[in-house]
Amino acid sequence: MRMLLMGPPGAGKGTQAKVLADRLGIPAVSTGDIFRANVKDETELGLEAKRYMDAGNYVPDEVTNAMVRDRLSEADAGEGFLLDGYPRTLPQVGTLDDILADHGHQLNAVVALVADTDVLVDRMLRRSKVDGRSDDSEEVIRHRQEVYAAETKPLLRVYAQRGLLVEVDGVGEIAEVSERVLAALKTLDG
């Protein structure tokens, strides 16, 4: 299974990615997590990415694309993967297509978690108090929703046209949302 988990900031992608990857027996690859690990370790990549992340902007495509190409070439991603937070721009869609083609693979599914913007902003404000992410001030949170709407939401159409998109209600208990996603994946297969 090679799948994408999409949806606006705060929709619960990271949480669901871990649960679903576990259930499906594939690695979850989160570009946000990889960037944060690099920021924490103060690597060159982390220092570059931090400037963008703190402002709620996307890290430049060249940087993100190179990182994802490396990660998807690792052995554990050979049999499948769940990508969380990538692609987020049209050029990233093209790069992912190229990476998959280079390995002779295809995408099987794109799941979009759907939630109302007010619910999302509220969730993120609460999360910012708990884990103190530097990209979680209210102003930055609102900006990230706008960036998503402008840059990433249009990608859903691209995947819908390819017949790969399923939209899933992201509001509810964690386990409930996971079950919805697993049920939705079956509708694509069949």
Ligand code: ADP
């Ligand atoms: P969330 O799940 O809250 O939307 P992430 O943890 O996925 O956020 O990402 C955090 C930050 O990392 C983003 O705001 C962005 O700066 C950077 N980032 C993650 N994925 C990408 C990507 N595919 N392209 C560009 N920047 C990215």
